[in-house]
Amino acid sequence: MSVTHAPQTADVLARQDPELAEILLGELDRQASTLQLIAAENFCSPAVLAALGSPLANKYAEGYPGARHHGGCEIVDVAERLAVERAKSLFGAEHANVQAHSGSSAVLAAYAALLRPGDTVLALGLPYGGHLTHGSPANFSGRWFDFVPYGVDAETGIIDHEQVRTLARTHRPKAIVCGSIAYPRHIDYAFFREVADEVGAYLIADAAHPIGLVAGGAAPSPVPYADIVCATTHKVLRGPRGGMILCGSELSERVDRAVFPFTQGGAQMHTIAAKAVAFGEAATPEFAAYTRQVVANARVFAAALAEEGFVVTTGGTDTHLVTADPAPLGVDGRTARGRLAAAGMVLDCCALPHADSRGLRLGTAAVTTQGMAEKEMTRIAALLAGVVRGTAERVRAREEVRDLVDGFPPYPG
Ligand SMILES: Cc1ncc(COP(=O)(O)O)c(C=O)c1O
Incomplete structure (x- = not known):
């Protein structure tokens, strides 16, 4: 097989693997001919798709730019540095880790950076819109940590802030998580910071959903308030399927080591390049x-x-x-x-x-x-x-x- 040309077009796939090409075209047709109302989905740009389908997919790159476990990383190092710089500038963060493979991986790494198994964590309960990584017994989070759930007001559906404060005072959690898969309102990050400070807890904002709105200025940013912000890059943000972590300089080393080598192996350089493209797009008017x-x-x-x-x-x-x-x-x-x-x-x-x-x-x-x-x-x-x-x-x-x-x-x- 010749590998002299980067396979860039659907035609290449259609010629070499018509069976799979038909599946891809079928999915494209499904996406285009039905209404996509799933809150976690979006259509990323052709430029993002091009980066995802690029030869960067071939590269092994364990470690971080300038400190890799593999040779030949000089070009992908530039791509990752670009993604990191764009993320930092887009969100006004001191540090960005763009290697998390997904939103769940980002949350896992945040816990790994700050917690020990058995620690108590306060998070929105799953029946009120908490994510699996916020203490589900079916997930590592529920098995390894002692989650205390807070809820929402029965009448209004708004987060029960008084309950958050009371539970924090009673249980003295090591971390408080704010963020949801289904909460339609802005989260009061200043309130959560105040409670976390009162009980000496870390504040982790799981901004997987609103992070794209934050990028565009249409939602308040958790960055000034949270010790660690976890996010996905594929929802409103309109990038490739993946995760991201933002934090201050003092936690940067712990966060990076929690991603690699603690919870992940080699970085997916094609996805990181696609994240860089998406961050670039998200910085535009x-x-x-x-x-x-x-x-x-x-x-x-x-x-x-x-x-x-x-x-x-x-x-x-x-x-x-x-x-x-x-x-x-x-x-x-x-x-x-x-x-x-x-x-x-x-x-x-x-x-x-x-x-x-x-x-x-x-x-x-x-x-x-x-x-x-x-x-x-x-x-x-x-x-x-x-x-x-x-x-x-x-x-x-x-x-x-x-x-x-x-x-x-x-x-x-
Ligand atoms: C709040 C929250 N956290 C974490 C995740 C996990 O993201 P992923 O599916 O990329 O692992 C999601 C996904 O929707 C989410 O909404």
């Missing part, structure tokens, strides 16, 4: 405008869903994320998700605070990248409600979805 539109769309979407009869958690949103209970429309979240999937509307179920049945978690990151705005969000809410109620004819609803997305191709041309 266009990206800032995009994040403002993401939030504007989510607000209109939440209001329109409420108008249609859904119970919208917290009564609205500050972010890209909306969670809603379809019970008043006569179905639970699982049934609703199944009906919507059949109509080409792709979204997640989620736990609802203080409800037995599951709700729907929706996000506006992907549709906003496609160019959809408030008008489309209102149309989607009406369509979605008709399908959930069972009043919209399924085939017709699917056609309407196709008609809508045809006007907003994620990868024009």
